[in-house]
Amino acid sequence: MLRTSFAKEPKTHRVFRRLQMPWNLVAACIILIPVLIIAIFPGWFTHQNPTDFNYDAILSSPSAAHIFGTDSFGRDIFTRVLYATHLDLEIGVFCVLFPFIFGSTMGVLAGYFGGWFDSLIMRILDIVVAFPFFVLILAIMAILGPGMINMFIAVSIVGWVSYARLTRSEVLVSKKMEYVQAAQILGYSKPRILFKHVLPNVITPAIVFVVSDIVLCILLGSSLSFLGLGVQPPTPEWGAMISDGQSFLSQAWWISTFPGLAILLVGIGFSLLGDSLVDLFRLN
């Protein structure tokens, strides 16, 4: 028997490759589509209310009546987790919206037109990057005060920088590409070159970044709520629920555990989506 290569390809892989299915995307959809439905229509999955106190069933463990158990007020954890879904999804989306639009625009303009504008953007980039991200957010929230809106503001002020840097370097690379130079020689107007030739290739890495940024923002939002600086009670939010559960950890582990699983699941869903986009756009 000949043993000649470093490693042999597993048989299962031949089967998977033959099917040519984007497994990442499939898995991402299996996770995210139900999550989306739950976010919009939490009532379809539970008949209880997130604010229903039930003093007969305080700190009861997971059971048929309360799938995820109850907290110190007797509120059903399962219901609370479901009703909190839309909040973290909103946090994820709104935290990337402004940075994506504003940051990408700035980056593209800086990269394409260069000159003093580019230098200005680069200086701002250097300054913002010198601070640790989380600390900067905290500092801004220290100034503005706690709350979700302030969190969006803080993330917007700091977050656009990453998009600017990303799109700027993509534009610089594109500029050197031959098809752009060909377009310039052919005398196409600058806006036309920008929109039809440069933008499509520059925007795809940014979109992939958006997806992984959503994950980061959800983690950020839940972290801030956990610390008491984000979403304020009594609004149910996954991070805040985890914080509530910490005091009861030895008696009622379920209060902190299940909201965390929710965050994990949503994060995995978006990560898989991002990976499938990378494959789709052939960015690796």
Next chain:
Amino acid sequence: MQFFKYLIRRLLETIPVLIVISLLVFLMIHLIPGDPAVVMLGGRATPQALENLRVEMGFKDPLYIQYFHFLKNLFSLNLGNSIYYHVPVFELISSRLGVTLNLIVYTALIAIVLTVPLAIYSADHRNQAGDQIIRVLGLVGICAPGFWLAILLMLAFSIKIPIFPVGGYSSGFLNVVKSLFLPALTLSFGMIAILVRSLRSSLIDVLKTDYVAFARVKGISKARLMVRHVLRSGLISTVTLLGVNLSWLVGGTLAVEKVFALPGIGVLMIDSISSRDYPVVQGVTLVFALLVVLINILTDLSYSVLDPRVSLE
């Protein structure tokens, strides 16, 4: 000799950054809408207390004079006094900085120790069962919130199976190792996930190269091949990533410190924000920024040491 010249130049280059950092930190209090004194003491403070605070903090002087005083104080390590604790900020920070630094170093060590073997195993057994499991675990490590993992670990190894202390911190090497283990492990999960993914990818790329093939032709042992050739080249890009991750860690210890009740500067920051103790917030922000600058310099230096192609120009 060239190395020291590079070091000096790098340090000089950070001076403009440091100036900007000091400026921004200084401006923090003044960016808050409203009268700074009222913001700090609250709406119910007496007019006399407000006036005392204004005099003490020098709020009546024009901004540039205040900035000048601020810088002057910085150089004598005077960061003002804490409103809440009534002690110099510098003392507060220096008594707690050690805990946070220990935690960061501990986390980095665990991450490095675990990343290398995991990445080598992954690259060697590419796409087989073990590699897939590691990748899934990596995904979990990145997407799971740190504070949640901290709580789970505490539940498992401090409460259900009491091996480690539930929280708190005491000095003495053995105590530090014990009390910081779970926090450091928590923080390292995210780092390990990212680093293994990067190192594995670098290793796979390196394994494909001609120079690894040529090294195998020489007939050297697989172990030596892995360490001297593959790892050395593969580590370079991962080191930069390590530096970036360490920067994240600088602000990232906050939640874990809170969960495990560690007396570090992260907890100090959180509490000070809640109690609107702005001198402390300023001071901690400054320290954090300085740490990041330091880490960036160290990363650059180690990169130039690892890769002789990078000229120290």
Next chain:
Amino acid sequence: MKELLSIKDLVTEIPLRDTVVYPVDHVSFSVNEGEAFGIVGESGSGKSMTCRSILRLLQPPAHVTHGEIVYDGKRISDYTENEFAAVRGKGISMVFQDPMTSLNPVLRIGEQIFEAFDASLTKQQRQEQAVELLKQVGISSAEERLKEYPHQFSGGMRQRAMIAITLARNPRLLLADEPTTALDVTIQDQILTLLKKLQRERNMGVVFVSHDLGVVARFCERMAVMYAGQIVEMSSVEEIFSNPQHPYTIGLMNSMPSLQKVSEWLVPISGMPPDLRALPQGCRFAPRCPWASSECEKAPIAISETAPGHFSRCLKAAEMKKLVSDAKNERHE
């Protein structure tokens, strides 16, 4: 002359998305002690893959599925990975095409030579032998050079250094995969001369792989021509040049500037090298062959001995001489 290396029916496959290709398709040849054997072919003909298959340097998913490799009387194709590691470097060594990518950029040249030596040598001995090797390959100021990095060497010097490293363990067989292709023409000559000298001094067998027929002709005593994963012609260099028995070989000779006198026309071979995923049913060269007939396209052609010691995979091998002179006469009219 003793037979040093014998390859029988070597097959290497690469599983792709929806099919399997065979870049090395039942290749057989042998190399004697001290002999230089050339393998000529276009890119994609399988000549490099053959060398890597022999030394087990394939990248997954490529792997050898069939064949026997006998080196120095031992069936090394049956060896375990550990046993084979002993053969590499010590018995059979290999030189790669691009010295820039073949030398580890972050290690000093000296270190890369030292680690090729036997573990039993002392540091002193290693240093001495390394200096000696560098001198043998024509690198001056050897002591200083040992401390330098690959990127500090010129292209030609890097190739010399690579050769020095390969020779460190005194291999009896050297596989040279396009060793001069990446170099300037003037340097090519120097390296070839060096290789020839070293080959003679050490009585080393050499398998010289190249796309340049002229270079192979100057260096080797015997040679094979490969096309689409198969050997299509094999004999002594002299035989092949005086009496080519395959249209592809003839095509190669006509298209090489180094082999033509200025007054004769260069005639490139029409068409493209075949896609291994969609090979023709019959002769693989038929689509590009000026003399292909319907019989050529019917079934795969086996290789056969058309003259003593001369093998060809062409059905019209016997009439090749006449076909060629007819074509020449036509051109002159």
